[in-house]
Amino acid sequence: MAPEGFLVDESGIIYGVTDALVITDGCLILPSEGCTGIASGAFADAPGGIYEVYIPSNITYIADGAFTGLFELEWFEAAPSGTYYTEDGVLLSEGGACILSFPAGRIGSYKVPAGVSRFAYGAFDGANIEAVDATDCILTDVGNLPETILLLQR
Numbered sequence: 001m002a003p004e005g006f007l008v009d010e011s012g013i014i015y016g017v018t019d020a021l022v023i024t025d026g027c028l029i030l031p032s033e034g035c036t037g038i039a040s041g042a043f044a045d046a047p048g049g050i051y052e053v054y055i056p057s058n059i060t061y062i063a064d065g066a067f068t069g070l071f072e073l074e075w076f077e078a079a080p081s082g083t084y085y086t087e088d089g090v091l092l093s094e095g096g097a098c099i100l101s102f103p104a105g106r107i108g109s110y111k112v113p114a115g116v117s118r119f120a121y122g123a124f125d126g127a128n129i130e131a132v133d134a135t136d137c138i139l140t141d142v143g144n145l146p147e148t149i150l151l152l153q154r
Helices: none
Strands: 006-008 013-017 027-029 052-055 075-078 085-087 090-093 098-101 109-111 131-133 150-152
Touching: 075 085, 075 090
Parallel strands: 027 052, 052 075, 109 131, 131 150
Antiparallel strands: 006 013, 085 090, 090 098
């Protein structure tokens, strides 16, 4: 049985949301049981008003572009799992080498942590920031960083 508010396939991957999606004080808390991952575009049809997403430790797979469509999102929080973690509200993977998803609702600029070497495809989809400062790291892949965002590099 799928957790309330989520569409989950037979392998435990969240692929969409239902009208019963539960958002509490702007926070979407992903289910801690009944799922193990998130498909690309899973939240494209989610309602507005989601400012924070909490990712429990049972989520061991998150596809590139999983959070595309959450345009008001300002913060990610992830339970310690070894697979994913957050730093300053940004979702990281690959031991901190990859920015998997940046909260689209943030404004201003963002200083990329020194250990980051790549941006996942769709990591900055819908982002409202003006600049990404990557002068403290060496990027090998910028994914599909929107042209509207200034990328500062060494």
